[in-house]
Amino acid sequence: MDANANGIDSQIVEAMETNRPALERYVRSLVRDADEAADIVQETHVRLLITARAGGLPESPGAWMSRVAHNLIVSGARRRQTADRRAEQLAADDEVRSTEDAIVRRERDAEVLRALATARSDDREAILLAASGYRTREIASRLGRTELATRALICRARGRMRRSLDLYEPA
Numbered sequence: 001m002d003a004n005a006n007g008i009d010s011q012i013v014e015a016m017e018t019n020r021p022a023l024e025r026y027v028r029s030l031v032r033d034a035d036e037a038a039d040i041v042q043e044t045h046v047r048l049l050i051t052a053r054a055g056g057l058p059e060s061p062g063a064w065m066s067r068v069a070h071n072l073i074v075s076g077a078r079r080r081q082t083a084d085r086r087a088e089q090l091a092a093d094d095e096v097r098s099t100e101d102a103i104v105r106r107e108r109d110a111e112v113l114r115a116l117a118t119a120r121s122d123d124r125e126a127i128l129l130a131a132s133g134y135r136t137r138e139i140a141s142r143l144g145r146t147e148l149a150t151r152a153l154i155c156r157a158r159g160r161m162r163r164s165l166d167l168y169e170p171a
Contacts, residue, residue, distance in 0.1 A: 008053065008056070012052045015061035018061075019062040023041055027041055036076075040069050040072050111165055115161055115164040115165050119157065119160065123153070126139055126157050127161060136151055
Protein backbone atom coordinates (compact mmCIF):
# COMPACT_ATOMS: atom_id res chain seq x y z
CA MET A 1 0.00 0.00 0.00
CA ASP A 2 1.42 3.42 -0.89
CA ALA A 3 1.68 6.46 1.35
CA ASN A 4 -1.34 8.12 -0.29
CA ALA A 5 -3.54 5.11 0.51
CA ASN A 6 -2.36 5.19 4.14
CA GLY A 7 -3.18 8.90 4.29
CA ILE A 8 -6.71 8.43 2.95
CA ASP A 9 -7.25 5.46 5.26
CA SER A 10 -6.31 7.51 8.31
CA GLN A 11 -8.69 10.28 7.16
CA ILE A 12 -11.47 7.69 6.73
CA VAL A 13 -10.87 6.23 10.20
CA GLU A 14 -10.85 9.71 11.71
CA ALA A 15 -14.11 10.62 9.94
CA MET A 16 -15.74 7.39 11.11
CA GLU A 17 -14.61 7.77 14.73
CA THR A 18 -15.54 11.46 14.89
CA ASN A 19 -19.02 11.02 13.41
CA ARG A 20 -19.91 7.56 14.77
CA PRO A 21 -21.71 8.61 18.01
CA ALA A 22 -23.93 11.18 16.26
CA LEU A 23 -24.61 8.79 13.37
CA GLU A 24 -25.55 5.97 15.76
CA ARG A 25 -27.95 8.25 17.69
CA TYR A 26 -29.52 9.50 14.44
CA VAL A 27 -30.01 6.01 13.00
CA ARG A 28 -31.29 4.56 16.30
CA SER A 29 -33.83 7.38 16.57
CA LEU A 30 -35.23 6.42 13.15
CA VAL A 31 -35.17 2.61 13.22
CA ARG A 32 -35.75 2.00 16.95
CA ASP A 33 -33.85 -1.30 16.75
CA ALA A 34 -30.26 -1.48 18.04
CA ASP A 35 -29.19 -4.38 15.80
CA GLU A 36 -30.65 -2.84 12.67
CA ALA A 37 -29.08 0.52 13.59
CA ALA A 38 -25.67 -1.12 14.01
CA ASP A 39 -26.03 -2.79 10.60
CA ILE A 40 -26.93 0.50 8.95
CA VAL A 41 -24.02 2.35 10.58
CA GLN A 42 -21.63 -0.42 9.48
CA GLU A 43 -23.00 -0.35 5.91
CA THR A 44 -22.60 3.45 5.91
CA HIS A 45 -18.96 3.10 6.97
CA VAL A 46 -18.33 0.48 4.28
CA ARG A 47 -19.79 2.84 1.67
CA LEU A 48 -17.66 5.70 2.99
CA LEU A 49 -14.56 3.53 2.69
CA ILE A 50 -15.40 2.51 -0.89
CA THR A 51 -16.26 6.06 -1.93
CA ALA A 52 -13.16 7.56 -0.30
CA ARG A 53 -10.80 5.01 -1.86
CA ALA A 54 -12.43 5.48 -5.26
CA GLY A 55 -12.35 9.26 -5.41
CA GLY A 56 -11.41 10.82 -2.11
CA LEU A 57 -13.19 11.64 1.10
CA PRO A 58 -16.48 13.58 0.74
CA GLU A 59 -16.21 17.28 1.63
CA SER A 60 -18.40 16.85 4.73
CA PRO A 61 -18.13 13.21 5.84
CA GLY A 62 -20.65 13.58 8.70
CA ALA A 63 -23.39 15.00 6.48
CA TRP A 64 -22.55 12.50 3.74
CA MET A 65 -22.83 9.56 6.17
CA SER A 66 -26.13 10.90 7.57
CA ARG A 67 -27.57 11.10 4.05
CA VAL A 68 -26.34 7.59 3.15
CA ALA A 69 -27.74 6.17 6.42
CA HIS A 70 -31.06 7.93 5.81
CA ASN A 71 -31.22 6.49 2.27
CA LEU A 72 -30.44 3.00 3.61
CA ILE A 73 -33.26 3.32 6.15
CA VAL A 74 -35.74 4.47 3.50
CA SER A 75 -34.69 1.70 1.11
CA GLY A 76 -35.03 -0.92 3.85
CA ALA A 77 -38.50 0.36 4.78
CA ARG A 78 -39.60 0.21 1.15
CA ARG A 79 -38.31 -3.36 0.78
CA ARG A 80 -40.17 -4.40 3.95
CA GLN A 81 -43.40 -2.74 2.77
CA THR A 82 -43.13 -4.46 -0.59
CA ALA A 83 -42.44 -7.80 1.09
CA ASP A 84 -45.37 -7.29 3.50
CA ARG A 85 -47.75 -6.45 0.64
CA ARG A 86 -46.57 -9.48 -1.31
CA ALA A 87 -46.99 -11.72 1.74
CA GLU A 88 -50.55 -10.41 2.20
CA GLN A 89 -51.30 -11.07 -1.48
CA LEU A 90 -49.94 -14.61 -1.22
CA ALA A 91 -51.96 -15.25 1.93
CA ALA A 92 -55.12 -13.95 0.22
CA ASP A 93 -54.36 -16.08 -2.87
CA ASP A 94 -53.86 -19.15 -0.67
CA GLU A 95 -57.15 -18.46 1.09
CA VAL A 96 -58.98 -18.11 -2.23
CA ARG A 97 -57.26 -21.18 -3.61
CA SER A 98 -58.06 -23.13 -0.47
CA THR A 99 -61.70 -22.08 -0.66
CA GLU A 100 -61.87 -22.99 -4.34
CA ASP A 101 -60.12 -26.29 -3.69
CA ALA A 102 -62.53 -27.07 -0.86
CA ILE A 103 -65.53 -26.40 -3.11
CA VAL A 104 -64.08 -28.54 -5.91
CA ARG A 105 -63.29 -31.35 -3.45
CA ARG A 106 -66.81 -31.17 -2.00
CA GLU A 107 -68.35 -31.38 -5.47
CA ARG A 108 -66.02 -34.25 -6.39
CA ASP A 109 -66.89 -36.09 -3.17
CA ALA A 110 -70.59 -35.69 -3.95
CA GLU A 111 -70.00 -37.18 -7.42
CA VAL A 112 -68.14 -40.14 -5.92
CA LEU A 113 -70.93 -40.73 -3.39
CA ARG A 114 -73.53 -40.63 -6.20
CA ALA A 115 -71.46 -43.08 -8.24
CA LEU A 116 -71.09 -45.39 -5.23
CA ALA A 117 -74.82 -45.19 -4.52
CA THR A 118 -75.63 -46.33 -8.06
CA ALA A 119 -72.91 -49.03 -8.18
CA ARG A 120 -73.70 -52.69 -7.81
CA SER A 121 -73.54 -53.89 -4.22
CA ASP A 122 -70.50 -56.17 -4.79
CA ASP A 123 -68.66 -53.36 -6.62
CA ARG A 124 -69.45 -50.86 -3.86
CA GLU A 125 -68.38 -53.21 -1.07
CA ALA A 126 -65.16 -54.25 -2.85
CA ILE A 127 -64.19 -50.63 -3.62
CA LEU A 128 -64.94 -49.42 -0.09
CA LEU A 129 -63.00 -52.27 1.50
CA ALA A 130 -60.03 -51.74 -0.82
CA ALA A 131 -60.11 -47.97 -0.16
CA SER A 132 -60.13 -48.69 3.58
CA GLY A 133 -56.87 -50.62 3.25
CA TYR A 134 -58.10 -54.20 3.35
CA ARG A 135 -55.99 -56.74 1.45
CA THR A 136 -57.38 -58.72 -1.45
CA ARG A 137 -57.39 -61.89 0.67
CA GLU A 138 -59.51 -60.19 3.38
CA ILE A 139 -61.93 -58.74 0.82
CA ALA A 140 -62.24 -62.14 -0.87
CA SER A 141 -63.04 -63.79 2.46
CA ARG A 142 -65.69 -61.18 3.23
CA LEU A 143 -67.30 -61.46 -0.21
CA GLY A 144 -67.07 -65.26 -0.31
CA ARG A 145 -64.90 -65.26 -3.49
CA THR A 146 -61.45 -66.43 -4.46
CA GLU A 147 -58.57 -63.96 -4.41
CA LEU A 148 -58.30 -64.08 -8.21
CA ALA A 149 -62.02 -63.42 -8.65
CA THR A 150 -61.83 -60.60 -6.09
CA ARG A 151 -58.90 -58.94 -7.91
CA ALA A 152 -60.89 -59.07 -11.13
CA LEU A 153 -64.00 -57.72 -9.35
CA ILE A 154 -62.05 -54.78 -7.85
CA CYS A 155 -60.41 -53.99 -11.18
CA ARG A 156 -63.73 -54.05 -13.05
CA ALA A 157 -65.51 -52.12 -10.26
CA ARG A 158 -62.87 -49.38 -10.41
CA GLY A 159 -63.24 -49.21 -14.18
CA ARG A 160 -67.00 -48.83 -13.90
CA MET A 161 -66.52 -46.11 -11.25
CA ARG A 162 -64.09 -44.23 -13.51
CA ARG A 163 -66.54 -44.34 -16.37
CA SER A 164 -69.42 -43.21 -14.20
CA LEU A 165 -67.28 -40.33 -12.90
CA ASP A 166 -66.24 -39.37 -16.42
CA LEU A 167 -62.62 -40.04 -15.55
CA TYR A 168 -62.17 -42.86 -18.01
CA GLU A 169 -59.93 -41.78 -20.88
CA PRO A 170 -59.44 -44.35 -23.61
CA ALA A 171 -55.81 -44.88 -24.62
